[in-house]
């Protein structure tokens with residue numbers, strides 16, 4: 001090696017040690033605080049879309065903290081129990097509506113954006129297709145959630161009014177109302193709890209996945 005090359009090599013070595021030193025001794029940035037700051041400066045209230053949507057409730061906060069790892073059993077159970085308490089069964093005791101209306105809702109991802117005049121004038125869609133397969137005729141669907149094709153049939157629902165169907169009706173209603181009741185860190189929107197869908201809409205979606213006449217179960 002020439003002197004010049006040697007000098008260069010030495011300089012690189014010094015730089016490498018200095019960099020390694022920085023990485024070892026610099027305090028780890030507070031990524032949570034930085035993220036919160038970035039979110040706060042990137043979003044603003046507009047129309048019906050308000051920045052308070054970024055505030056996490058207890059379940060969301062615990063699940064973010066766990067970073068995808070399972071929660072301790074006790075904590076998961078406590079959050080699920082709290083979620084279960086929020087669930088309201090349908091006022092008139094009817095769980096099943098019109099699957100045709102449910103089908104439209106399942107394929108409709110509209111609602112909740114600042115261009116929607118108001119939550120009162122723009123009914124939200126259910127957006128189910130974005131995460132679930134519903135019907136084999138769909139052009140596209142997401143796979144974040146399990147396929148709902150044959151949901152009722154696979155669970156033996158031949159008659160939605162039969163007493164034997166009752167437990168699966170209650171389970172499914174609860175799942176739609178507040179998915180965290182059975183899975184603390186569920187990624188499914190809490191349609192009833194968050195006021196995204198009303199009882200009639202939920203009944204129509206129940207019909208879509210449970211009624212033996214619906215294309216989901218034929």
Ligand code: HEC
Nearest residue numbers: 126127128130131144145146175179183186187188189205
């Ligand atoms: C953002 C994604 C997402 C959307 C939108 C969504 N789901 Fe889900 N859903 C999930 C995930 C993930 C699961 C599985 C994990 C769990 O149970 O929480 C699930 C589970 C379910 C289950 C339970 C399945 C079982 O076998 O027990 C039902 C029923 C269901 N979803 C129905 C619906 C309906 C109806 C809609 C539309 C109104 C919908 N979901 C919208 C993500 C979603």
